[in-house]
Amino acid sequence: MDPIAIIIGVTCLIVGVVAGKLLFAGNTKKKLEEAEIEAKKMLADAQTSAEALKKEKLLEAKEKFVQLKAEHDKEILERNKKVAEAESRIRSQEQSLNSKSGNLDKQMKENEAIKENLTRQLEVVSQKKAELDRNQEEHVRRLEKIATLTADEARAQLIESLKQEAQTRALVIQQEIIDDAKQKATKEARKIIIQTIQRTAAEQAIENAVTVFNLETDEIKGQIIGREGRNIRAIEAATGVDLIVDDTPEAIILSSFDPLRREIARLSLQRLVTDGRIHPARIEEVVEKTRKQIEEQVMEIGERTVIELGIHGLHKELVRMVGRMRFRSSYGQNLLMHSRETANLCGIMAAELGLNPKLAKRAGLLHDIGKVPDEETELSHALLGAKLAEKYGEHPSVVNAIGAHHDEMEMAYVISPIIQACDAISGARPGARREIMQQYLQRIKDLENLALGYGGVEKAYAIQAGRELRVIVEAEKVTDAESDKLSFEIAQKIQTEMTYPGQIKVTVIREKRAVNVAR
Missing domain, CATH: 1.20.5 (Single alpha-helices involved in coiled-coils or other helix-helix interfaces)
Known part of the structure; x- marks a missing residue:
């Protein structure tokens, strides 16, 4: 605007x-x-x-x-x-x-x-x-005119000579490599085993076939026996343990090859004596309560063992079987202590070899679970243990290690020979297992007689507590080659016919003496 x-x-x-x-x-x-x-x-x-x-x-x-x-x-x-x-x-x-x-x-x-x-x-x-x-x-x-050979024939001869020379050199180099590898492997294996044993502390064998139950006075023996022996019969029937009441002052002997039954009987007697009421009905009640308490204790032992070894995810039935090992023994060696020792050895050896120590420790703990089954079977403890491990979802390498630790299955995994070696180390160390004197002497005698049964054998001595057998042969009847064969045959016969802990070394000695007299 x-x-x-x-x-x-x-x-x-x-x-x-x-x-x-x-x-x-x-x-x-x-x-x-x-x-x-x-x-x-x-x-x-x-x-x-x-x-x-x-x-x-x-x-x-x-x-x-x-x-x-x-x-x-x-x-x-x-x-x-x-x-x-x-x-x-x-x-x-x-x-x-x-x-x-x-x-x-x-x-x-x-x-x-x-x-x-x-x-x-x-x-x-x-x-x-x-x-x-x-x-x-x-x-x-x-x-070709000078050599009277065609070029193809000369070439073929040259190639053949070079091929033979190369094969000879290759065999020599191969043998040198094999010898060097064997020497280094033997040295390294010995080093690993020695380090493994040195880093493991083990207990001595302490298990027996009897348990001594101490009493405050001998008057309690009469109450335990009962009128016409009915109390002692009730205890033996309920526990499966033999009670030996003799002149031993203030003591009763519980006899059984089953440590679990002996423990149930011992705890039941302790409760009955403390309570003072000893009669068949009370005995059955106390034994049943003690059996349940032992089952809880077995589970607790298994869980504590698994936790201490650092093993996770184990099935409850396998944990219970581990706890039952506490009340089993083999040649006087407690089965749980043996399994724990084997597990620790396996873990250390697997770590030294660069393998999985947790898996090896797991297989080492479970390798003897076939010795504590709920029901007796005709299978060996190794095969039964493998079957149980497979049933409860264990790794295939653990199953194979359990079944193969006595060569009853083919070894398919690397940890299988480790379990076998550590089992042998735990059972063969001094003080691990114990035999009665008669069995020990009989085994020594059987070793010597087995060697004396071969032709040309002059003398045989079992030394180092039966861990080595030295065989002296007659030089006129047995040659050097035959002595090697004889050593192998005796070792095979011992392995197939005798039962023994650890291993036995067979040494055949052939000595040639030339004697003349100067007069």
Whole structure:
């Protein structure tokens, strides 16, 4: 909207307001005239101001136009400058392309010249090669004429001789490698076994076939026997243990080959004697409570053993069987102590060999679980243990190690021979197992008699507590080769016909003496 019209409108509005006020106030005509004069004056001032403002706006518009025109001219100049620069670059590129095109033509001409030169050289080489082939054929014909052999026959003879020489050298190198490997393997195996044994602390054999139950006075013996022996018969029937009441002061002997039954009988007797009420009904009640307590104790022993060895995820039935090992023995060696010792040995040996020590320790602990079954079977304890381990979801390598530790299964995993070796170490160490004197002497005698049964054997001695058998043969009847065969046959016969802990070394001694007397 035009600012002059706005000013004129505002002025008229002011004049109307002033005239209204004068009329409303009842002023005189004189005042009206003065007002008209003042209004005209104000209107003239407004028109003057409007003209001045219009001139000012026109000047501003002209200045703005000049400024925009200058900016437009500047932009046009910059665009013209850029266009000129682009044209300059294009001309430079055209010149460069023209120069490269000339160089390329020149290089193509040079390459054609080089190609022609190479072609000529190839022709010369081909001619020389053909000449060389002719000379070689002539040379081969002369050699065949001199050697009376064709080139193929000479080549075949040379290859055969080289082949035989290579085979001979390969056999020599192979034998050297095998001997060196055997020597190093034997040394390393001995080192690992010695380190394993040294790092394991073991207990001595302490189990017996009898348990002595101590009494405060001999008067309690009569209560235990009962009227006409009914109490002692009830105890033997409930526990499966023989009670021997003799003249031994303040003691009763509990006899049984089952340590678990002996323990149940001992705890039951202890409760009955402490309570003082000893009669058949009370005996059956106490024995049943004790049996349940022993079952809880078995589970607790198994869980504690598994935790101490760091074995996780074992089935509850296997944990219970581990606890039952505490009340089993083999040659006087506690079965649980033997299994724990074997597990520790296996873990250490597996770690030395870079194998999984946890898996080896697990197999070592479970390798004899077949000796504590809930039901008796015709299977050997190794095969039964493997069957139980497989039933309760053990790893196939653990199952194979359990079944193969007495060579009743084929060893399919690396840890299987480790379990077998550690089982032998635990059972064969001094003090591990115990035999009665008569059995020990009989085994020594059987060893010597077995060796004396062979022809040419002069003497036989079992030494080192039956762990080595030395056989002396007659030099006139047995040769050196036969002595080697005799040693092997005696070892095989001992292995198949005799039962013994650990291993037995068989040494055959053949001595040739030449005696003359100077007179």
